[in-house]
Amino acid sequence: MIGIGEYHIGSVPMMAIGLGSCIGLILYDRERGVGAMVHIMLPESSGRTDRPGKYADTAVPLLVKELTGLGCKKQSLVAKMAGGAAMFEYFGNNLNIGERNAEKVRAILAENHIKLSAEEVGGKVGRTVAFYPGENGKVTVRSADGVAHEI
């Protein structure tokens, strides 16, 4: 289970529960059957370095560095993401953080030439995302009223 701002690298199943505006981002190496998941809360770190997994702009380079450190090739990494919802619309200071999170993740992945092969983002619903590196990198998403489906 991966809490807000946390990440995990390896080949064991990983899960981030109850994503609202947060993003669960997965990078998977098809060649080696290992991967990583990070639970991102905000788009920009604005220079903060203590929790790199919390921000989209630092989380992506962090996972790439950790995975390439294990011997993964950057070109064999594929990404999937879920979350980025807007559950509350009516507050004056609403900045649609969910959408900004998703946009930032897409931009940083593109900068790193990593393909985003699937995403389930936006809308108004919370999601739980699970990643099974041992099952060909299977990623499932579940909402409050639904069964888990693969993306």
Add this chain to the structure above:
Amino acid sequence: MDAMQELGNIGAAHAATTLSQMLSSPVEMSVPLIKVVDVSHLADHIGEESAALVVFELQGEIPHGGYIIFYISRVSAVRLTNTMLGLTDPDRPLNEMDESALLEVGNIMASAFLDATAELLGFVMLPSPPSLTIDMAHAAMQSLIAQMQEEIDEVMLFSTELVCEEHKIDSDIIMMPEVSTLNRIVELLENMMKSN
């Protein structure tokens, strides 16, 4: 901390009385808990269970002061609106009538809580119009934390449980203040204690 708990006590006691009147049956109130939660451990406190959250932004003297939340599990929410609407089916889906009823209850509870704290401290916090979601509780709380004004790694939750035994309704009233609000409350409480 004791003073903060007392503040929560008075606020929640007003809310409990109001809920009790709406349900025409007794409502028990827990000791208010003050939890400081690291965001990475939020899931240890609030899971993915389906719940209704009626959320108000704290406004007034401090324009974006944090949030006050009426939290009720989905199961309890149906029991609550059944009691209010004179229905009996515990397994029915929630509809627009229920949403209106939940908003109404949330509104009254938040106002009761904030009236009591304003009276005690002379610090006016007004509830914004409410926003309701019925979804994974963790997802809803996480979304609120992400949009707080001051970026934080730890969040303070004042939480009081309100239970109606007769109808098996379990709910919480949760205040999640911004740092600025918290500082103001602490300052006012300290002044009060000095003058006593």
